[in-house]
Amino acid sequence: MNRKGEKWELQLKGSGKTPYSRHGDGRAVLRSSVREFLGSEAVHHLGIPTSRAASLVVSDDEVWRDQFYDGNVVKERAAVVLRVAKSWFRIGSLEILAHYGELDLLRPCTGCSAYSRSSMYSVAFSRCSRTLLDFIIQEHFPSVDVGEPNRYVDFFSVVVSETAQLIALWTSVGFAHGVCNTDNFSLLSITIDYGPFGFMEAYNPDFVPNTSDDERRYKIGNQANIGMFNLNKLSQALNPLLDPRQKQLAALILEGYPDLYYTRFRELFKAKLGLLGERKGDEDLIAFLLHLMEKTAADFTMTFRQLSEITQSQLQELNIPQQFWALQTISKHELFPAWVSQYLLRLKSNMNDSDSERRKRMMTVNPRYVLKNWMAESAVRKAERNDFSEVRLLQQVLQHPFQKHSTAEKAGYASPTPSWAKNLRVSCSS
DSSP: OOTTSOOOEEEEESBOOOTTOTTSOOBEEHHHHHHHHHHHHHHHHTTOOBOEEEEEEEEEEEEEEETTSSSOEEEEEEEEEEEEESOOOBHHHHHHHHHHOOGGGOTTSTTHHHHTTSTTHHHHHHHHHHHHHHHHHHHHOTTSOTTSTTHHHHHHHHHHHHHHHHHHHHHHTTEEOSOOOGGGBBTTOOBOOOSSOEEOSBOOTTOOOOTTOTTOTTOGGGHHHHHHHHHHHHHHHHGGGOOHHHHHHHHHHHHTHHHHHHHHHHHHHHHHTTOOSOOTTHHHHHHHHHHHHHHHTOBHHHHHHHHHHSOHHHHHTTOOOTTOHHHHHHTTSTTHHHHHHHHHHHHHTSTTOOHHHHHHHHTTTSOSOOOOHHHHHHHHHHHTTTOOHHHHHHHHHHTSTTSOOHHHHHHTTTSOOOGGGTTOOOOOOO
16 A cells, blocks of 8 residues: 555566466566556556556566567566566456456355355355455456445446547557456456557558557457457456346447447547637548558657647648658648648637647647657667666657657657668567
């Protein structure tokens, strides 16, 4: 418990074998530890719910890893990350009970193990799940009354709503988690388990940071659909606890997920463009820009940031200064002038607004710095030589992602991806 009276769960990643290590060694390598340490802090300071990294400790121990699962095993340096969250319960924490019937994992429920192989399985599972679910609700869902008969439906409704919100926030900053299975989706709808994650550079709905995801299942443009899939798995895990009417309610709640996601998506991207109020055609304006970005491979982060910095008069004249390199990229598309005309016309409909206010407002939601893969890789390479200067620099810069930082500018963090990093691969192993 901290000084504010908040309870946090501490977790050591890479400290060694536990009862859950299976055939692994329970260790983590420096490479993945630096990425998690910087990634979770970057996401937090972008205003997105996430686990936090309290410390990173380097070990002299060496471990062997197949970085890309291609048979090439290499020796790497070990490290341990102390990470914290309000809770580490995941959708998979409930799903595993329904799938495997591992009832002995929840010992507060007397008599369950006796039923686990009998026809009374569903009754036993319900008792176990109720014990776990009531604990989760009581500890982490204050808006849900644990004494209410519909509490599990209310709980599900909160998780559905906040999961839609989380994934929309990810999309708004170009964040791809990399491995969006149910075991990596928090019941509290926070970002957890930073593996082969990545911030998209050139805008591409098919962007996949995980080089082992050959089918592009977890591509950035599919994360909202995967959220729906995972919530459906949660619904199935809750089914033994629900009566027929409650099951219908849960199904209706799940059906509302796409609307929740797209409503939040639209709100976030309207803010990124500085649009006030509701106007017909806002969705088309957003989609038009994203289409041009995709066709020109424009940098996602810097396109929106530079739209925040450029003046309306510069846009109107299509006079794009050299420092707005991302806008220069997208301006090469023949339809860019048409989009600019529509955008400027829409900005005129903003009530009681000025160009300086628009830019100021947009710069609070469009970051200048995100943890791009090449930045993390540069820090990792130095850290492996016992030089943690760039890890510390990135930690400092990413605490203020919306503010211009002279040292970050010198390091090229707001510049195009350097040539040496064009074809970097993100390792999958920890």
